[in-house]
Ligand code: B12
């Protein structure tokens with residue numbers, strides 16, 4: 467089957483993938499146990515869909531495709547070397563993977579073409595199931611066992627050629643293919659990602675506490691962003707790349723062969739205008755972000771995030787939009803707008819907060835307004851002293 471394996475590798479590259487390796491369809495026993503103990507320790511809290519039964523199902527390829535024999539692991543780079551990291555006033559930042567069009571769709575299209583091509587080559591149907599992030603599979607566990615990359619201490623899969631700027635997909639199949647060995651590489655004594663994570667979310671090497679991760683707070687959290695997290699989020703409005711930006715392995719990462727198309731809705735270096743975000747109606751949000759990963763956070767999520775970024779930037783030009791938001795938006799967004807006004811604490815911001823105490827009726831928003839006013843008064847006292 468060496469000939470088939472060689473064909474699979476070259477055909478996957480032809481379909482647009484940057485990396486391809488094979489692993490067996492054996493149970494991922496160690497990874498299953500690690501994931502189960504993570505759930506037990508509360509380190510997956512906030513993701514109600516990440517359940518024990520999902521982990522058990524996802525760690526046994528036979529459960530996903532009865533008769534499975536091999537897993538073809540695919541890596542898709544999303545690095546854009548032109549993409550400079552720059553801070554532009556009035557804007558928030560989107561993580562790199564969301565500066566291209568929704569990778570789930572792009573990779574699934576390529577995977578479908580890949581499986582169809584294999585069937586043509588073999589002149590018979592191939593039993594296959596394919597996953598990109600969306601299934602119960604432990605994507606990183608498959609990539610690590612296949613030698614596509616190794617687990618970094620920030621839990622991302624690092625690859626020798628493309629660093630960690632890769633997205634992972636798997637084709638589970640009944641084809642018998644010779645597995646590739648795992649890589650022998652490790653992070654060595656490096657701990658940069660652990661030291662530089664602004665929220666201390668990497669609580670130990672190879673362990674990310676979900677609720678402390680900015681990626682979770684800005685994408686998945688459907689509720690209130692905890693007060694203590696807000697100042698640590700800075701200007702990030704969708705995802706976080708800090709533990710990857712500081713990683714030395716990423717300094718020499720290659721670019722993709724066939725890049726996923728850029729998302730036109732996001733600025734060239736991942737900027738989004740914060741005031742514009744606050745102004746979007748549901749329909750405008752959909753029109754603008756349809757086909758991008760940003761849809762995942764939903765309009766309310768992105769508007770909460772915009773409030774937090776405006777509060778952290780302390781930019782007074784954001785006050786009129788925040789005042790309008792405090793009057794007109796959903797309670798969850800009004801609460802975060804109040805926080806931002808408290809951080810900015812200009813006379814207009816304080817005036818709007820005081821006025822809102824007389825018109826607001828939602829107990830959660832009133833509580834945020836009370837805390838924001840206390841914060842603003844404290845700031846004024848400190849600046850006068
Ligand atoms: C849930 C999830 C999240 C949660 C993470 C919560 C968590 N702690 O896992 C949140 C929302 C925070 C998140 C954030 C991000 N995510 Co995410 N996420 C997932 C998802 C859906 C499941 C991950 C999972 O199974 N977690 C369970 C835990 C137990 O797994 P783990 O953290 O990988 O832990 C493993 C290691 O710790 C290892 N291990 C344990 N002990 C030891 C000891 C040693 C010595 C070693 C070597 C290993 C080891 O075993 C564990 C099990 O395999 C996957 C897609 C999928 N279906 O797999 C994408 C996925 C992991 N995410 C991805 C991406 C791109 C991101 C972000 C970079 C996005 C961003 N820019 O904001 C960040 C990165 C944050 C970070 N540092 O990990 C990619 C990662 C690609 C890569 N190169 O690794 C994936 C694979 C999606 C994809 N298909 O491409 N994500």
Ligand code: SF4
Pocket residue numbers: 620662663664665666667668674678679680681706707708709710
């Ligand atoms: S993505 Fe950001 S918050 Fe999450 S672990 Fe990495 S540096 Fe920390």
Ligand code: SF4
Pocket residue numbers: 618619620621624653656657658659660709712713714715
């Ligand atoms: S920063 Fe260092 S420890 Fe963290 S993933 Fe990269 S090489 Fe590993």
